[in-house]
Amino acid sequence: MESPVLQPPVATVKTVGKTGVLLVNLGTPDSPSVPDVRKYLREFLMDSRVIDIPYIQRFFLINGIIAPFRAPKSAKVYKQLWSETGSPLKYYGNVVERQLQTVLGDDYVVKLAMRYQSPSIQAGLDEFQQLGLRDIVVVPFFPQYASASTGSVYEKVMDIVKTWQVIPAVRFINRFLEHPKFIEGFVQLGRKYMAAYDYDHIIFSYHGLPERQITKGDVAHTVCRFGTCCESFHAQNQHCYRAQCFETTRLLVRDLGIPEGKYTTCFQSRLGRTPWIKPYTDDVIRELGAKGVKSVLAFSPSFVADCLETTIEVGVEYKELFEASGGKHWQLVESLNDNPLWIETLVDLVKSA
Template sequence: MEISGMDVPVVKESPVARKPVGKTGVLLVNLGTPDSPSVPDVRKYLREFLMDGRVIDIPYAQRYMLVNGIIAPFRAPKSAKVYREVWTENGSPLKYYGEIAERELQKQLGSEFVVKLAMRYQNPSIDAGLSAFQQLGLTEIIVIPFFPQYASATTGSIYEKVMAIVGKWQVIPKIEFTNSFLDHPKFIEGFAQRARPYMDRESFDHFLFSYHGLPERQIRKGDTTGQVCKLGDCCSSLHAQNQYCYRAQCFETTRLLVKALGIPEGKYTTSFQSRLGKDPWIKPYTDDVIPELAQKGVTSVLAFSPAFVADCLETTVEVGVEYRELFEKHGGKRWQLVDSLNDSPIWIELLVDLVQKARQS
């Protein structure tokens, strides 16, 4: 470039990463809970939950008749009774621990972030959380489903709901999703910390890792190649071809926890609970494994439920009470449930890590 006979060098500016100019929204999403343990509120919750096409993945008309004609009317009174067993003075434990996570994460992240708790079904709703973010004009939104392992019926459903809402916005900010955190060191260490006090006090004959179940058809649908999923030894390792397989991720979680706790081979089992309907669900079934353990002479079991980060009906009642009774019925003597992460400091540290990783991507 020449000015008045002088050569002036052209200076090229080096690219600078654009930093967010506003706040970042963090949406923490768990499955959901009834507003109260009353039969009407439980029925309302079951209808919303089970009408999700990713939860019961059958044609809409069949799903509508099944949920509204059979499941919700007849299951709601029984489920309400169980919900009353886990309800506390703080309400639903799942919601209570979620509120603690929301509050503590906000403290850790500071004023550059706005943290909101939401439930996929019922309240506080995803719609309300995202609406609050929209009104604040946030630079970006980070969505963290509270599910360690990915499944279409859980994390996938949250993705779909969030995208359906923001897809109607005129201005859509940057959105990052956490897919899973089954192998995050702080997730593994969090459950190990919960288990060690029990293991230090006494020895256990066996260690059971019980995960929420899914219909086999949903696992097969996730194998887009049609070549990998055999619902057997294909889950013995986690790799690129089966990285989104819920069953394979559960087995990987077990392997990592076993290593962290130094549990010997042959002393642990991975199984699946909470079946619904007559179609086959992923195996082995926990309620089949427990009698077999007792019949083999196992008298004491330390049980884990690592598909949940907060204690709820499926952990406290199903694993902690119902499976203990089943174990004792078949001759077992000692059954101990390991607490979920709940309000542990390492759980909040894990959430901070997930936010920071999402913001850097």
């Protein structure tokens, strides 16, 4: 009789340490006061990925012109945005931080950070370093990748951890526009308004970027034409911010059942005189008014938390522009904020990182 073949015991791997989860949004002033707004603008706009011109030019432009003159005007607008809970972007960020920590449990340490101002990325990573974490997952709160947003977060995180003697595994979430629960979150919000009113047109307004930043990202110089190149989403243009925005619209339109010709993808928040990606949201609004469109439902799918660009720019300023152009009914679809589907999206992103 042959001797039985003895199998070696199956080794069990014991998980040691915890995973740090750094949630990073763009940022907000600490208060709507002029000094705090000026401080925020200086840090934000001095980022070379935001205004990508030579340092000396950027320094004098920001500190000599934009921050001194724009801060008082921006402070007035921030006062419109502010509530008893402060900035909605930071308020919802704190809520999401707590809810995600509860769902993920004790094997994770979740921290909210802002790319600009507080709580800072430096403070969050310093705490992670002291905890001796097994690994770190960085989740920029930007559905579509752009150098000026997600890329800036990457750069800041890497600038900090490169000085550590011991660097744990660091994983970054690049984009999440295709995530089914992210899409479903906006779809559910949209359906609520579409069930209550028959809108003539739907606008999907995304944060804008200078065309030069899109062109610089096309390293093979074969994709960007600022026209038909964004009509489909494929391997050659998957890293293009504009193409990602158009793909986000296609996914939302598909699930909302919006017919062709009844919606427009456009871009807001221009700064300066150089060409930005088109079509511009304010131009689209004027054109809709001229065509006799009387009601519009407006989405802002590049933002996951309500902020100046959603509540004030899209919700108030564009509403006034639409009415001045002959429109009658303008409705903003709020951001995901603390929507349960947004929390579920984050859980999936963290666990699959």
